[in-house]
Amino acid sequence: MSVVLGIETSCDETAAAVVDDRWRVHSSVVESSIAEHHHFGGVVPELAGRAHVTTIVPVVRAALESAGLDVAHPAIDAVAVTAGPGLIGSLLVGLAAAKAYALSWDVPLVAVNHLEGHLFAPLLETPDLAWPVLTLLVSGGHTMLVHQTAPGEHEVIGETIDDAAGEAYDKVARWLGLGYPGGPPIDRLAGEGDASSLVLPVSMTGDDLDFSFSGLKSAVVRAGEKRPDLAHADIAAAFQRAAVEQLTRKLRRALERYDVAGVAIAGGVAANSALRAAVTDLAAQFGVVAHVPSLAMCTDNAAMIAAAGLSHLARGATSALHASADPNWSLADVS
Numbered sequence: 001m002s003v004v005l006g007i008e009t010s011c012d013e014t015a016a017a018v019v020d021d022r023w024r025v026h027s028s029v030v031e032s033s034i035a036e037h038h039h040f041g042g043v044v045p046e047l048a049g050r051a052h053v054t055t056i057v058p059v060v061r062a063a064l065e066s067a068g069l070d071v072a073h074p075a076i077d078a079v080a081v082t083a084g085p086g087l088i089g090s091l092l093v094g095l096a097a098a099k100a101y102a103l104s105w106d107v108p109l110v111a112v113n114h115l116e117g118h119l120f121a122p123l124l125e126t127p128d129l130a131w132p133v134l135t136l137l138v139s140g141g142h143t144m145l146v147h148q149t150a151p152g153e154h155e156v157i158g159e160t161i162d163d164a165a166g167e168a169y170d171k172v173a174r175w176l177g178l179g180y181p182g183g184p185p186i187d188r189l190a191g192e193g194d195a196s197s198l199v200l201p202v203s204m205t206g207d208d209l210d211f212s213f214s215g216l217k218s219a220v221v222r223a224g225e226k227r228p229d230l231a232h233a234d235i236a237a238a239f240q241r242a243a244v245e246q247l248t249r250k251l252r253r254a255l256e257r258y259d260v261a262g263v264a265i266a267g268g269v270a271a272n273s274a275l276r277a278a279v280t281d282l283a284a285q286f287g288v289v290a291h292v293p294s295l296a297m298c299t300d301n302a303a304m305i306a307a308a309g310l311s312h313l314a315r316g317a318t319s320a321l322h323a324s325a326d327p328n329w330s331l332a333d334v335s
Contacts, residue, residue: 002077006306009094010086010114012048014055015302016063023127027066028303031055041180049089056097080309083111084329091325108318110309115331118266120307122291130261139267140166143211152311156332158209166269168213190240193233200242248278255286262289271298
């Protein structure tokens, strides 16, 4: 049995986890610095990097102890770490720590793409998952559709041409005065509103599988300026309905084109209640399994990085100790 320590520091969460090749999570520790960024309305890269420097060692120690491993000489087969995409300062902290641990413990280093990590999240909760799977990966920085035929075998079949869905949520929340991050407060407020009180456009209605959310964000602002009487709850409900409609419309088209056993959602926006319900309903319509992750697996975590690392390790794909971080590492470039 192979066991891997995963380290994730792509943004504001410092995370470490221990996972084995049966996709069992022995420990998963996440320390977020989000409270430090709330006042600024978004993640401040320098603050995030400093927070990682402070928390990386105690978080790794906590993950090892929770997994019942010797902190000084843990019985692991590799250290997997996020090398991109993400904030360069944050990535470098995690990568430097992972290299130090790998060198000290004389085990291989495995550099992992953060987005690929999200693709492994469903396996950690459904180890006997049937393939192929269509995954809707939706976060603050990315929105894409991925066709997966097996662990580590994927093809990006659609992605946003401008803003990501999560970015649109954050910008609309900021305009409504709801603070950062914007997803949870909009989701809560939308439950109190009437989506039919405002008709917002659904972009990218053609036959392709790409997305666009910049126009929706702008439409919300224009509508609010023209109709100052609109309740914030109604605006939030209308925005969420339009955003989820675009996401599920593209997923429906993909399901019509690809023969799959299931659909999955991943990334921070996968925690959205309306999206979770819509994808579950869509899966039922097509007679496939819906893999809707727990809320802990939606947000950034190191268990998914460890899982991706295990897949690479099984193929003998390890990384050199001089491996560098790539803040713009595309999922399409991961072989």
